[in-house]
Amino acid sequence: MKAVALGALLAMAVLFAIAFPLQADIPAMAYVRAAAEGGMVGALADWFAVTALFRHPMGIPIPHTAIIPRRKDEIGRNLGEFVETEFLRADVVRDKLESTPIAARVGEWLDDPDNARRVAAEAAAAAAGVLRALSDDDVRDVIESLAREHLIEPDWGPPLGERLERVVDSDSHRPAVDLAIDTVSAWLHANRASFAGLVSRRLPSWVPRVALRLVDDTVYNEAVAFVDKVRADPDHQARHAIDGYLSRLAENLQSDPATIGRLEDAKSSLFDSPRIRSLAADAWGTAKAGLLAALADEDSDLRHRATETLGGIGARLRTDDALQRRVDSWVTDAVVFVVERHRHDIASVITETVERWDAEDTTRKIELMVGRDLQYIRLNGTVIGALAGLLIHTIAHAVLG
Structure with missing residues (x-):
């Protein structure tokens, strides 16, 4: 996907190199040149934006680049706090558990002799x-x-x-x-x-x-x-x-x-x-x-x-419906109690794990997780830039002559 995105940039550069000298003799080539110009700008801008998330572009320590490796620990803390405050709230956990027939599912699974033998x-x-x-x-x-x-x-x-x-x-x-x-x-x-x-x-x-x-x-x-x-x-x-x-x-x-x-x-x-x-x-x-x-x-x-x-x-x-209700209630109360008392400790697993990661490895993990979408951003930037360049040139030609 990196090769595809780079190929789109090179294609815009080739179009620009062809259209630029021909626009004087062929007026329509001015539109091609404007589209290619905008496509190169969009491709380069989005390449810079994508690269700046994970590393310094071309190795140059430009301010506000290499954001993920530089703020790895802060990202881990924010992620841990987000999980703690949004996912490990007592009401969220209780609502989820109360809507799940835990005892019935466990009972159905245990009622199978093979599963009982496994346990x-x-x-x-x-x-x-x-x-x-x-x-x-x-x-x-x-x-x-x-x-x-x-x-x-x-x-x-x-x-x-x-x-x-x-x-x-x-x-x-x-x-x-x-x-x-x-x-x-x-x-x-x-x-x-x-x-x-x-x-x-x-x-x-x-x-x-x-x-x-x-x-x-x-x-x-x-x-x-x-x-x-x-x-x-x-x-x-x-x-x-x-x-x-x-x-x-x-x-x-x-x-x-x-x-x-x-x-x-x-x-x-x-x-x-x-x-x-x-x-x-x-x-x-x-x-x-x-x-x-x-x-x-x-x-x-x-x-x-x-x-x-x-x-x-x-x-x-x-x-046994009555037993199901009692077991579901016990499990829900127990889990909610644990979450209320130890949710910070549970969420700290995320923070501490991210802190232990090497910055370069963390960057690589996140980049691979996002994967192809990052390169689609560059492709989209190339296409949107080309369309924007063409639109700007068309408006300017129509208004200014």
């Missing part, structure tokens, strides 16, 4: 990336700190005593007691041989073998009979003894310093620092490995549930 896959990839980026040592430190703060450092006695007291008062411990008695009874019936010699081996050697066997059988039978009686009788004395023990334990855990101290000592020995860190490391390692495997496997239950959940959300958003 689930992208979310899984993002989550896996976050998991891999996390420092294992930092996560272990956090888990250890949380465990120590919320699990180890608080006293266990009073809370456990209070809960145990509630359990006993509501008789909620009865199923556990029944289970324990059933377990003991089943073990006794299945392990008669364990009682062989349990008592008899402690008796003198001169006691007859029959008496020794009778003693062991008696002990076993009495134990079985006792457990069976406790099992069959909900009001058995042994059950009351268990209830009394649990009640006293609940009270001691809340108010007896000795009992509380023993529990705290046991807790401290169970959860010493190396063990806590080991538990934190094991917990994090297991959780991380399991999550990464589930996120990477397209057929994992986690991925299927995520896809189904997204599809369900899409179906609801597509069909």
Whole structure:
């Protein structure tokens, strides 16, 4: 297009060179000469105007030329301010969002199983990336700190005593007691041989073998009979003894310093620092490995549930008018809030980006963006100049002769 515009200028110059010497012999050539003269003036004037926007014409630092590279930063600031004041106004953003059925479109898109799988896959990839980026040592430190703060450092006695007291008062411990008695009874019936010699081996050697066997059988039978009686009788004395023990334990855990101290000592020995860190490391390692495997496997239950959940959300958003209105309202309010609070920061992206650009690169970018239209300006200038020259010559000839 630059070559075309230059060609038009050269064509006017050739016409002028031909018409100028012939106008004395051929009067009509005066009109051609005037048109060519005006065309050259228009072409040169518009070439200067177009060039002056982007650089110094012919490299000569004429004042008020090379406007874009010289005022690049100012143009960036003005553009940023224009976007901030005209496009990022709360009323403009709200009007646009309120006229757009955001929730319905999102719901329609998510309701497609392929799209739901895509979103689930992208979310899984993002989550896996976050998991891999996390420092294992930092996560272990956090888990250890949380465990120590919320699990180890608080006293266990009073809370456990209070809960145990509630359990006993509501008789909620009865199923556990029944289970324990059933377990003991089943073990006794299945392990008669364990009682062989349990008592008899402690008796003198001169006691007859029959008496020794009778003693062991008696002990076993009495134990079985006792457990069976406790099992069959909900009001058995042994059950009351268990209830009394649990009640006293609940009270001691809340108010007896000795009992509380023993529990705290046991807790401290169970959860010493190396063990806590080991538990934190094991917990994090297991959780991380399991999550990464589930996120990477397209057929994992986690991925299927995520896809189904997204599809369900899409179906609801597509069909539930009330939900659509709520979601549209939430999105609109959230975006307007962000725009009102941070519109200057958002618009500053334009200003700062333009400021970082090199002046020559900026000039080249804008010139290429405008592109062919710049050369059409030169062509139009050539044509308009030619017509103006012809009109001026015609009027002057008609008026002045």
